[in-house]
Amino acid sequence: MDEQKKRKCCNCSTCKARRGPRGFTGLQGYAGPPGERGEKGIPGERGPRGYMGFQGIPGVKVDTDSQAETGIQGAIGPQGDPGVKGDTGSKGKTGIQGAIGPQGESGVKGDTGPQGEAGIQGAVGPQGDPGVKGDTGIQGIIGPQGKKGLQGKVGSKGKPGISGGFAEFAHIYNTDIQRLAKEESLKFSSNGILTEGFLHNEGEGSIVVKKAGIYEIIFQVSALHQNQFTLFANGVAIPNTTFSSNIENQQNNGLTILSLASNSELTLRNHTLTTSYIDLQTDLVSKEILVNASLTIKKLS
Known part of the structure; x- marks a missing residue:
């Protein structure tokens, strides 16, 4: 190719006079290989779309300088793996309290509780008939001292005692x-x-x-x-x-x-x-x- 052909066409009238007829359309290129596998997506969401396939093989070049048509777009790559599971969200607010359920069956009867304190003594009832004499009870607490009685008469004079002091x-x-x-x-x-x-x-x-x-x-x-x-x-x-x-x-x-x-x-x-x-x-x-x-x-x- 001479120097003139190496130069880029300026699309002038001279160049147009020199340009030959348009060549036939080149054969369609082969389908590009599948795109690379997408990166792992965010938990729960769909993975990103795969990369675009490689560009098809260029068509057969003709004698003319015309460029071949672009090849068919490659097939879409396979879907990426699911992303890692995200963290658990914060706890929601407590819901409204539900209605009270039906009353359950009665439980087993509990043990008898301790005896309560003695109540206030009631009024004295009418005297009953004398009963059979029981055993003698435990002696009761000694009652309060009675009032001082009248002074008795002066007794007779006793015998003389031992003289005072230590013997x-x-x-x-x-x-x-x-x-x-x-x-x-x-x-x-x-x-x-x-x-x-x-x-x-x-x-x-x-x-x-x-x-x-x-x-x-x-x-x-x-x-x-x-x-x-x-x-x-x-x-x-x-x-x-x-x-x-x-x-x-x-x-x-x-x-x-x-x-x-x-x-x-x-x-x-x-x-x-x-x-x-x-x-x-x-x-x-x-x-x-x-x-x-x-x-x-x-x-x-």
Whole structure:
């Protein structure tokens, strides 16, 4: 092809004179291949339309420069796969309440409930005929005290009573350092005031009560350890005279009223199971003499 043919036709009269007759229409191109599969659509909606098919094969070129006609459009591609399921929408508003349904059948009878409180007492009815005598009931609550009665006549003069004050008394105490083993009697280093009804030698543990009678006995013991002391009469523990202290350096106090025979021998013993020995308390805060144990006996009658 020469340079003139290579140049584009300008559609002038000269070019028209040189142009040959129009060539025959080219053969129809083959149908393009199916379009590519569409992308996955949005949940629930139809997938997008497939891509347009490839352009048909161009027709056979004729000697003329005329362009062949466009090929037939390719077939529509297959439908794409369904899209992913969308998120659940927000909960709708509660609907209007429906009508009340028919009443159901009665349920099984429940257990009997607890007995209610007693009601107000009714009016007293007419007295009935005497019934058969029943068993004696439980004694009722004692009623309120009655009104004070009239003063009775003055009685005859009684016999003269015992003179006032304590008939006999004794006070003994200890200031010495002592370590008491189990069941050992506490020794009292000093005597206070003793009437003739008692006998105690300073530094010993036994106290002799010469006269029979009712006596009040009070004792105090200050020990460095937890302790328990019991009164003994003639070598036998007296019931209900055991007193203890569960705290160290605390005074143990005991008090009892009992009946004693004449010439009873009293002792105060370390009657405990918790420790092997007990040390009596010594002076803690001053140079004064410390009383760490004492025993007071009073004859009441």
